[in-house]
Amino acid sequence: MYPEYMRVSLNKVKKTRNKRFELAKSDKPVFPPMSAEEREQVLNKFHPDYKKDARRKINVGPNKKEIMTTEVADVLESHSRIDPKKFDLSKPDIETDVLVIGGGGGGCAAAITAMQSGADVKISTKLRLGDANSMMSQGGMQASVKEDDSPPRHYLDALGGGHFDNKPKLTKALTQDGPEVVKWLEELGVCWDKDEEGSLQVLHGGGTSRKRMLSCRDYTGAIIMRTLMDEVRNHPDQIEILEFMPTVELIMDEKGHCAGGVLYNLETEEYFTVKAKATIITTGGYGRLHIRGFDTTNHYGATGDGLVMAYRAGAKLMYMDSVQYHPTGSVFPEQIAGFLITEKIRGAGGQPVNKDGELFVFPREPRDVESSSFIRECTERNNGIKTPQGRVGIWLDSPLIEMLQGEGYINKNFPAMHRQFIRYDIDITKEPMLVFPSLHYQNGGIEINDKCETNIPGLYVAGEASGGVHGRNRLMGNSVLDYNVFGRRAGIYASEYIKSAKLGKLSLKHVSEYEKELKDKGIKTERVAPIILPSYTPEDVKKRQFTAHYEGTLR
Amino acid sequence: MATKKKTKNQPKKKDFVTVYIMGKAYDVPAKSTIMGAIEYAGYQIKRGAGCREGFCGACATVYRLPGDYKIYTGLACTTIVEEGMWLAQLPAIPGEKALYDIDKTKPDVNTIQRLYPEVFRCVACNTCTKACPQDLEVMDYIQAAKRGDIEAVMDLSFDCLCCGLCAIRCPAEIVQYNVGLLCKRLYGKYLSPKSKDLEKRLKEMKKNKYDDEFKELMKAKKEELKKKYYNLD
Ligand SMILES: Cc1cc2nc3c(=O)[nH]c(=O)nc-3n(C[C@H](O)[C@H](O)[C@H](O)COP(=O)(O)OP(=O)(O)OC[C@H]3O[C@@H](n4cnc5c(N)ncnc54)[C@H](O)[C@@H]3O)c2cc1C
Numbered sequence: 178m179y180p181e182y183m184r185v186s187l188n189k190v191k192k193t194r195n196k197r198f199e200l201a202k203s204d205k206p207v208f209p210p211m212s213a214e215e216r217e218q219v220l221n222k223f224h225p226d227y228k229k230d231a232r233r234k235i236n237v238g239p240n241k242k243e244i245m246t247t248e249v250a251d252v253l254e255s256h257s258r259i260d261p262k263k264f265d266l267s268k269p270d271i272e273t274d275v276l277v278i279g280g281g282g283g284g285c286a287a288a289i290t291a292m293q294s295g296a297d298v299k300i301s302t303k304l305r306l307g308d309a310n311s312m313m314s315q316g317g318m319q320a321s322v323k324e325d326d327s328p329p330r331h332y333l334d335a336l337g338g339g340h341f342d343n344k345p346k347l348t349k350a351l352t353q354d355g356p357e358v359v360k361w362l363e364e365l366g367v368c369w370d371k372d373e374e375g376s377l378q379v380l381h382g383g384g385t386s387r388k389r390m391l392s393c394r395d396y397t398g399a400i401i402m403r404t405l406m407d408e409v410r411n412h413p414d415q416i417e418i419l420e421f422m423p424t425v426e427l428i429m430d431e432k433g434h435c436a437g438g439v440l441y442n443l444e445t446e447e448y449f450t451v452k453a454k455a456t457i458i459t460t461g462g463y464g465r466l467h468i469r470g471f472d473t474t475n476h477y478g479a480t481g482d483g484l485v486m487a488y489r490a491g492a493k494l495m496y497m498d499s500v501q502y503h504p505t506g507s508v509f510p511e512q513i514a515g516f517l518i519t520e521k522i523r524g525a526g527g528q529p530v531n532k533d534g535e536l537f538v539f540p541r542e543p544r545d546v547e548s549s550s551f552i553r554e555c556t557e558r559n560n561g562i563k564t565p566q567g568r569v570g571i572w573l574d575s576p577l578i579e580m581l582q583g584e585g586y587i588n589k590n591f592p593a594m595h596r597q598f599i600r601y602d603i604d605i606t607k608e609p610m611l612v613f614p615s616l617h618y619q620n621g622g623i624e625i626n627d628k629c630e631t632n633i634p635g636l637y638v639a640g641e642a643s644g645g646v647h648g649r650n651r652l653m654g655n656s657v658l659d660y661n662v663f664g665r666r667a668g669i670y671a672s673e674y675i676k677s678a679k680l681g682k683l684s685l686k687h688v689s690e691y692e693k694e695l696k697d698k699g700i701k702t703e704r705v706a707p708i709i710l711p712s713y714t715p716e717d718v719k720k721r722q723f724t725a726h727y728e729g730t731l732r
Numbered sequence: 733m734a735t736k737k738k739t740k741n742q743p744k745k746k747d748f749v750t751v752y753i754m755g756k757a758y759d760v761p762a763k764s765t766i767m768g769a770i771e772y773a774g775y776q777i778k779r780g781a782g783c784r785e786g787f788c789g790a791c792a793t794v795y796r797l798p799g800d801y802k803i804y805t806g807l808a809c810t811t812i813v814e815e816g817m818w819l820a821q822l823p824a825i826p827g828e829k830a831l832y833d834i835d836k837t838k839p840d841v842n843t844i845q846r847l848y849p850e851v852f853r854c855v856a857c858n859t860c861t862k863a864c865p866q867d868l869e870v871m872d873y874i875q876a877a878k879r880g881d882i883e884a885v886m887d888l889s890f891d892c893l894c895c896g897l898c899a900i901r902c903p904a905e906i907v908q909y910n911v912g913l914l915c916k917r918l919y920g921k922y923l924s925p926k927s928k929d930l931e932k933r934l935k936e937m938k939k940n941k942y943d944d945e946f947k948e949l950m951k952a953k954k955e956e957l958k959k960k961y962y963n964l965d
């Protein structure tokens with residue numbers, strides 16, 4: 178339930194609703210979309226990436242001297258968890274064709290196609306299989322399947338959203354494989370939303386010039402992820418799943434090829450070496466680094482581990498200066514601060530309005546632009562609504578959806594959202610939600626080509642851990658597509674590669690060399706990475722943990 | 733004692749409640765989620781947290797409340813603590829998953845019989861439904877599975893998080909969530925009406941319909957692309 182003092186503002190939202198409803202029905206844009214210059218302006222002034230201290234120079238590794246998000250540079254300039262001298266690499270504990278690091282959507286897709294190409298696969302994953310950002314996408318997946326749409330149009334939309342910084346070949350692969358991925362997933366048993374004749378239901382997302390968002394009610398990610406997981410589990414002879422066994426370093430061979438990884442059993446605290454002819458990183462994003470103190474929509478294990486290991490091994494990163502904040506993170510009630518409110522709410526007609534119930538931005542600008550204008554409304558213009566805990570947000574008017582789409586629409590199409598709020602006595606069919614941008618997506622990542630190859634032979638990357646596909650700003654629905662398109666490709670190309678791959682002597686020299694580089698550059702720090710899990714232990718508890726050995730955030 | 737239990741000299745703070753985490757008392761902020769409370773108490777969760785938003789089912793929790801004989805079930809990430817709550821998280825749920833080849837599995841009652849015969853032991857006690865943190869009609873979908881009504885199972889189990897709380901409470905030892913998952917896959921693959929739009933697009937792609945357009949786009953300079961983009965209708 179909203180506190181009493183918010184009633185005044187809530188009533189204003191109610192009052193303007195009819196007027197906004199008429200406008201929305203008229204088919205004209207409910208608010209003038211911004212020109213290129215206006216977008217530029219609001220980004221420069223209000224996007225968190227552009228704030229002082231938001232970025233700094235990295236001093237070591239393949240991208241040294243480049244400007245990166247500060248928290249990312251910090252985690253890269255950290256010590257390894259392991260001492261290479263303690264490992265006898267002549268006798269690896271496990272041997273396999275393909276090591277997949279990360280059991281989310283990209284990892285499962287890669288495991289499936291690698292297995293289908295005849296490879297023996299191990300999946301190292303941090304939590305349980307499917308405990309991943311992939312499980313959480315509510316909104317949907319973009320793919321151009323309609324008559325009035327086309328893959329090239331999808332390509333242009335993705336480019337525009339990404340400010341034309343996308344790596345063209347990657348974006349081409351993304352949009353070209355789209356329709357096929359829809360089919361592939363359906364053949365695996367994904368239940369797409371359709372009408373009675375089988376016509377796929379499509380909605381708008383931010384920055385789409387055509388309705389292109391496919392969905393599975395608002396459990397899109399959960400349905401796709403569970404389908405992929407179930408398929409992985411149907412093949413225990415070819416795919417072994419190692420849960421609560423994150424990888425903490427890559428292993429190389431003497432020729433500079435990637436040759437597997439060092440895994441850490443979170444429960445017994447043992448380390449294991451895996452020798453693999455090819456390695457695929459699908460570790461997802463970094464929301465749990467809580468960049469600039471933002472809340473995040475990401476799952477518990479999203480700590481950017483893949484970036485850290487790949488970087489130490491010499492892989493090049495791309496666009497690590499750009500962070501995606503989702504415009505509509507929840508800010509009230511406090512317990513669900515940061516939780517994602519799917520963009521589909523706006524796709525279905527929900528409008529962002531300020532404390533006076535007035536629209537102040539076109540509801541479907543690209544994410545960074547939309548987020549920046551929310552921040553502007555709450556700061557410079559002082560038109561936000563404060564929560565009792567001191568957060569501030571603007572309203573996302575969901576009752577309007579029921580007026581536009583018919584009663585019952587929210588319950589049918591947004592059951593997860595409805596459930597999330599009704600627990601706190603907020604009925605989103607009758608009252609709006611209070612929202613503010615939340616740390617959502619790692620725009621950049623490890624540089625790949627359209628075969629998912631990196632600059633290190635034998636090392637493949639797919640999904641959110643990779644960079645370039647979306648330029649500096651991803652559009653909604655393109656990353657579910659991304660992990661499917663590139664997950665599948667990674668599995669295929671890695672298993673092709675292993676046919677001729679011959680590994681030399683295994684080595685962890687890159688870890689010692691990186692340590693040395695840190696030292697040579699005079700970087701003195703106690704940071705240890707990969708972080709593996711964030712710590713939410715209160716400081717006063719930590720003060721009493723006299724015998725806890727914190728390594729990074731994990732004790 | 734290494735807990736934050738209120739003692740006589742340490743009165744409980746305002747807006748705090750006492751919860752018993754696996755039997756030990758801790759004072760935690762009222763209105764926190766169970767997950768928040770566990771972390772506030774000082775635990776580093778390893779098992780028992782995934783998405784933290786009610787999607788993954790990693791955080792199944794059982795609890796009792798004072799003066800109440802019932803065992804309650806909930807998700808740690810979305811359930812709010814209450815005064816006197818006695819709780820334990822379930823680190824993992826043992827549940828059999830049938831292996832099958834989706835390409836060779838028919839969407840009918842025989843499949844259910846073959847892969848999950850225990851479904852037919854359901855005594856319709858409704859315990860599963862009561863245990864479901866998503867408020868799904870679990871028993872109804874198990875009944876539908878008995879009839880081979882794959883579509884109904886898909887529909888009723890759509891929002892299932894596979895947290896396993898139904899299975900752990902079921903006297904007939906059914907693994908409901910896996911039955912639901914099987915039926916969803918069978919529905920999606922075999923029973924959902926086929927999309928003509930999609931088939932048409934795939935045919936076009938096979939004939940390389942968009943290759944020329946892509947070629948041009950790949951050659952185009954940034955400025956040209958920008959113009960094209962801002963001119964999209
Ligand atoms: C709440 C939310 C909603 C979203 N909604 C949408 C949407 O509607 N549409 C859309 O297109 N996109 C959406 N996204 C984005 C999209 O879901 C993700 O970008 C995508 O799923 C990433 O897939 P992935 O396989 O690359 O990574 P993930 O699915 O995150 O998988 C990474 C896996 O690697 C594991 N891992 C991490 N580190 C290690 C390690 N060191 N060793 C081993 N394993 C490790 C993780 O635990 C995890 O299981 C959403 C994201 C979130 C968080």
Ligand code: FES
Nearest residue numbers: 782783784789809
């Ligand atoms: S942590 Fe995923 S459902 Fe609770």
